[in-house]
Amino acid sequence: MKKIIFASLLVTMSGSVFAADGKAIYDKACTTCHSSATAAALKSPAAHDAAQWSPRLAKGMDALVASVTKGLNAMPPMGMCNDCSADDFKAAIEFMSK
Numbered sequence: 374m375k376k377i378i379f380a381s382l383l384v385t386m387s388g389s390v391f392a393a394d395g396k397a398i399y400d401k402a403c404t405t406c407h408s409s410a411t412a413a414a415l416k417s418p419a420a421h422d423a424a425q426w427s428p429r430l431a432k433g434m435d436a437l438v439a440s441v442t443k444g445l446n447a448m449p450p451m452g453m454c455n456d457c458s459a460d461d462f463k464a465a466i467e468f469m470s471k
Contacts, residue, residue: 392464398457398461398462405453406447406453408420412425417447418470426469426470434463
């Protein structure tokens with residue numbers, strides 16, 4: 374009985390517990406190129422710099438996720454996160470652009 378209750382709780386909570394964490398993804402894969410210390414040299418938008426992210430966000434989230442997935446300029450395909458999903462990239466972009 375306890376196993377059934379536990380399994381039910383996991384299913385119920387999975388949407389919030391297992392949701393993509395933009396900060397964790399940034400820390401894992403994006404900080405190398407998008408930190409304020411390296412972004413200018415790499416010509417990538419710095420995390421939390423609204424002015425740099427504004428024109429990119431104007432393209433729409435789908436276009437930004439496609440750019441990460443396919444690669445753009447110096448950014449390789451999948452950025453530095455080969456195991457990230459589209460939702461992971463979206464969460465990271467949302468974190469960096471605020």
